[in-house]
Amino acid sequence: xxxxxxNLVWFRDDLRVADNPALDAAMAAxxxxxxxxxxxxxxxxxxxGGAARWxxxxxxxxxxxxxxxxxxxxxxxxxxxxxxxxxxxSASGTQxxxxxxxxxxxxxxxxxxxxxxxxxxxxxxxxxxxxxxxEPWVPLTQDGxxxxxxxxxxxxxxxxxxxxALGEPPPQEPTGLPSVPSDKLADWELLPTAPDxxxxxxxxxxPGEPAARERLELVLADIAADYGDTRDRPDTDGTSRxxxxxxxxxxxxxxxxxxxxxxxxxxxxxxxxxxxMMRQLAWRDxxxxxxxxxxxxxxxxxxxxxxxxxxxxxxxxxxxxPEEAQANEEFEAWCRGETGFGLVDAGMxxxxxxxxxxxxxxxxxxxxxxxxxxxxxxxxxxxFWDTLVDADAAANPANWQWVAGCGADAxxxxxxxxxxxxxxKFDPRGSYVARFAPVAASEPIVDLKESRARALDxxxxxxxx
Numbered sequence: 001x002x003x004x005x006x007n008l009v010w011f012r013d014d015l016r017v018a019d020n021p022a023l024d025a026a027m028a029a030x031x032x033x034x035x036x037x038x039x040x041x042x043x044x045x046x047x048x049g050g051a052a053r054w055x056x057x058x059x060x061x062x063x064x065x066x067x068x069x070x071x072x073x074x075x076x077x078x079x080x081x082x083x084x085x086x087x088x089x090s091a092s093g094t095q096x097x098x099x100x101x102x103x104x105x106x107x108x109x110x111x112x113x114x115x116x117x118x119x120x121x122x123x124x125x126x127x128x129x130x131x132x133x134x135e136p137w138v139p140l141t142q143d144g145x146x147x148x149x150x151x152x153x154x155x156x157x158x159x160x161x162x163x164x165a166l167g168e169p170p171p172q173e174p175t176g177l178p179s180v181p182s183d184k185l186a187d188w189e190l191l192p193t194a195p196d197x198x199x200x201x202x203x204x205x206x207p208g209e210p211a212a213r214e215r216l217e218l219v220l221a222d223i224a225a226d227y228g229d230t231r232d233r234p235d236t237d238g239t240s241r242x243x244x245x246x247x248x249x250x251x252x253x254x255x256x257x258x259x260x261x262x263x264x265x266x267x268x269x270x271x272x273x274x275x276x277m278m279r280q281l282a283w284r285d286x287x288x289x290x291x292x293x294x295x296x297x298x299x300x301x302x303x304x305x306x307x308x309x310x311x312x313x314x315x316x317x318x319x320x321x322p323e324e325a326q327a328n329e330e331f332e333a334w335c336r337g338e339t340g341f342g343l344v345d346a347g348m349x350x351x352x353x354x355x356x357x358x359x360x361x362x363x364x365x366x367x368x369x370x371x372x373x374x375x376x377x378x379x380x381x382x383x384f385w386d387t388l389v390d391a392d393a394a395a396n397p398a399n400w401q402w403v404a405g406c407g408a409d410a411x412x413x414x415x416x417x418x419x420x421x422x423x424x425k426f427d428p429r430g431s432y433v434a435r436f437a438p439v440a441a442s443e444p445i446v447d448l449k450e451s452r453a454r455a456l457d458x459x460x461x462x463x464x465x
Contacts, residue, residue, distance in 0.1 A: 010099040014249035021128040026098040041080040044106025049386035051355035057190035062208030071174035095123035100130035105295025136292035200353035212245035225270035234358035235432040243390035287398035298397040306406035311376035340444030343423040346436035355389035366403040367417035372451035377404035
């Protein structure tokens with residue numbers, strides 16, 4: 001490749017400059033420009049929720065700043081990627097496109113189409129691993145099939161070699177690069193304005209690579225060692241809170257894994273906690289393996305027998321009968337954090353205020369919705385998709401199916417989380433509930449014992465079918 005050849009890096013869910021193999025390879029090959037395409041037009045691409053759009057706006061501001069430091073201009077364009085990327089290549093006189101691979105079904109279809117277009121025009125399209133520990137087609141059972149149970153998947157993952165994390169590429173000389181028309185980020189209207197409900201998000205988070213690195217350092221110094229004991233306590237800062245950084249690619253899982261591995265080797269007292277955190281990182285890979293092999297996971301039960309389950313579906317409109325009216329009312333109370341169960345209400349209010357919820361509380365809130373209220377897990381999954389800053393296309397549906405009992409390696413359906421017992425165990429001083437839901441609803445919207453019995457009866461009827 002001629003040193004004067006300009007290369008294009010297409011950013012997606014890898015909004016960082018360190019340990020970005022696609023960016024590293026492009027800049028090593030020659031002068032480089034970058035593009036981010038805000039694509040909600042391509043078939044099957046799931047539109048972002050409001051909290052995710054807020055995060056993306058600020059993440060792109062940070063990415064632009066980091067790339068400018070490396071001498072790489074960032075072009076912003078909106079539209080279907082198969083139309084936009086060839087336009088940018090043509091406008092820049094570029095023939096070589098680099099990107100980090102994606103694993104959702106619609107995203108893979110888009111990327112395959114773009115790759116074919118680039119190559120048909122005589123260009124080069126190169127894709128790289130950068131968002132997972134291992135490619136989804138690598139960890140396989142002895143029979144050559146994808147794993148459906150996490151523990152053997154995790155054991156297989158531990159036996160596989162891990163690519164080394166990369167540093168930042170050296171800066172390039174920005175002069176002489178082609179000038180390509182770019183959208184204004186503000187024109188995308190990613191930020192809420194009428195009303196602006198994002199103040200709590202801004203108080204809780206700083207999107208971008210520097211803040212993610214800072215949080216990782218804090219985790220390694222102060223949290224990882226006790227993670228095994230504190231991970232289930234929403235009343236303490238005892239989890240990594242790195243899920244948004246991983247979802248948006250401010251950190252790669254390889255960077256986090258290497259850091260935790262070094263902690264295991266260098267600080268024996270912190271080893272157990274660090275290993276427990278590494279296991280959670282592997283669960284993220286497991287979720288993406290599930291989505292890769294079953295692209296319809298956000299809409300289809302991974303266990304087909306649950307297709308016969310008697311889920312309730314809130315209509316969101318005028319109810320067609322008393323059962324639908326009850327589902328509407330109960331779902332709205334759940335969304336508002338007005339169920340009468342302190343831990344659930346605190347979690348739902350934390351979600352609305354900060355765009356995030358503690359993982360233990362996510363399980364409890366989901367269990368109440370799908371089991372005690374009998375509402376389909378897809379309804380809750382969509383609400384989380386709309387309100388989480390870390391809304392992840394694989395982990396969100398996989399974890400909802402785990403709670404609902406219809407997923408791979410799922411919690412048994414008959415395991416119904418009791419929110420009152422969970423609160424006493426994991427928020428023993430009541431400080432988490434006092435922080436987010438200090439005013440209790442007048443009374444619980446459902447009887448836990450009776451609703452649990454109804455859920456188990458519905459499960460029994462499903463099995464009979």
